[in-house]
Amino acid sequence: MTILNEQTKTKGRAVRGRWQKELLTFLLVFGPGLIVMEADNDAGAVSTYTQAGAQYGTHLLWVLLLLLPITYFVQEMVARLGIATGQGHAAMIYRRFGKWWGFFSLMDLLIVNFLTIVTEFAAISLAWAKMGVSPYIAVPLFAIGLVVLVVTGHYLRWERPTIVLCLLDAIWLVIAMLCHPNSKQLIHDSVVPHIPPGGLTTNLVFLVIALVGTTIAPWQLFFQQSCVADKRLRFSDLKWERLDTFLGACFTIIVAGCMILAGDAAYRHHINYTDPAQMAVALGPTLGPFVKYAILLLMCNAAVLGATAVSLSSAWAFGEVKGWKHTLNATFKEAPGFYTIYAIGVLLAAAIVLIPKAPLQLIIISVQVLAGIMLPAAIVFLQLLLNDRELLGEEFANKPWNNWINWIIIILLFTLSFILAAQVIAPNLFPASS
Numbered sequence: 001m002t003i004l005n006e007q008t009k010t011k012g013r014a015v016r017g018r019w020q021k022e023l024l025t026f027l028l029v030f031g032p033g034l035i036v037m038e039a040d041n042d043a044g045a046v047s048t049y050t051q052a053g054a055q056y057g058t059h060l061l062w063v064l065l066l067l068l069p070i071t072y073f074v075q076e077m078v079a080r081l082g083i084a085t086g087q088g089h090a091a092m093i094y095r096r097f098g099k100w101w102g103f104f105s106l107m108d109l110l111i112v113n114f115l116t117i118v119t120e121f122a123a124i125s126l127a128w129a130k131m132g133v134s135p136y137i138a139v140p141l142f143a144i145g146l147v148v149l150v151v152t153g154h155y156l157r158w159e160r161p162t163i164v165l166c167l168l169d170a171i172w173l174v175i176a177m178l179c180h181p182n183s184k185q186l187i188h189d190s191v192v193p194h195i196p197p198g199g200l201t202t203n204l205v206f207l208v209i210a211l212v213g214t215t216i217a218p219w220q221l222f223f224q225q226s227c228v229a230d231k232r233l234r235f236s237d238l239k240w241e242r243l244d245t246f247l248g249a250c251f252t253i254i255v256a257g258c259m260i261l262a263g264d265a266a267y268r269h270h271i272n273y274t275d276p277a278q279m280a281v282a283l284g285p286t287l288g289p290f291v292k293y294a295i296l297l298l299m300c301n302a303a304v305l306g307a308t309a310v311s312l313s314s315a316w317a318f319g320e321v322k323g324w325k326h327t328l329n330a331t332f333k334e335a336p337g338f339y340t341i342y343a344i345g346v347l348l349a350a351a352i353v354l355i356p357k358a359p360l361q362l363i364i365i366s367v368q369v370l371a372g373i374m375l376p377a378a379i380v381f382l383q384l385l386l387n388d389r390e391l392l393g394e395e396f397a398n399k400p401w402n403n404w405i406n407w408i409i410i411i412l413l414f415t416l417s418f419i420l421a422a423q424v425i426a427p428n429l430f431p432a433s434s
Helices: 018-029 032-038 043-056 061-085 089-130 135-150 155-168 171-178 183-191 202-215 218-231 235-268 276-287 289-322 336-353 360-386 389-396 400-425
Strands: 008-010 013-015
Touching (some): 018 235, 032 061, 032 155, 032 235, 043 089, 043 202, 043 235, 043 276, 043 289, 061 183, 061 202, 061 360, 061 389, 061 400, 089 135, 089 218, 089 276, 089 289, 089 336, 089 360, 135 155, 135 289, 135 336, 155 218, 155 289, 171 235, 171 289, 202 235, 202 360, 218 360, 235 276, 276 289, 289 336, 360 400
Antiparallel strands (some): 008 013
């Protein structure tokens, strides 16, 4: 992947000069970091972030700023592990911790992933219903399209359109500007940690944990490592994959903040929030049809990104454990098990969403909370793998400062999980929302 010669020819053109070679190298490496980050701004994220804005205005923006470095450090470890080993995350857990822990982590992943894919199709159902299209038409069409997107037999044929879908999320910045937020309040709430008016309530705790669960999800660890391995990035590509991951993290947090600002518009206009599709329709008369249809279509875009990335993380992990061929550079005939797992996850999740009167918004938020609960265990495995110097060597293993940061992150995540468990056991631990 790295350009070694002083003069490298690409499509008949000579590439001269260090900056040109480095730019070309970065563009060749670019992709996994952006996709893993922005795909996590999926349908569940749209629901969670807009609900945070609709209930608390801009008061939870500071949580996103805290999550930015956490998100980057976690995924940087994944990229480093993938490049150093050339193997996926599931394969490494089986190899280093044995079959029992490997099976435990794989089952956790598959369960949460499947429920997450259900939320993606729930969002598609909600959005297209508001545009007058029956879910019984929209959901199956999107499911078939997602299968076709992946079964191409070439990694880049999947990656390039997926990057385009990621960049389409920049439209959230336009929506945020059209919502005309209070600039002074926005800056204050972004940089000053505080508890929103109303105090520490059950709903607030539930939503903060959902914010963490939707910003950093277990599937991301498996996805990016397998993606890096499938793209065959090499040791010298690590600095560019770090940059890819950092830019993806910044873009994702900015887009997430814009989603909160869209919810804040509903908060300021005293709109009773049910789900982002209902919010989009309710904002239409005030902010115009562009905002209405942009939010609805971006919900679908988020769902497509999330569904393809999450489904692939399951297919890669299952293929690694079973010893099947598991690469997007193979045709269906060459890797039938890999593609079948992907297709089953997509099609079955779509079928569940079509069950009449399913509580879609409750499912969406609950899955984000479940992801937040399961995340600490996944990061502990990652931390232990990154301290295995026999496996990685001194260059790729964690440095002491890495470990300090990572253990702080792990303690924070375990604390949030403990608070949620305590809340479930003792419902009166925090006062009910007013």
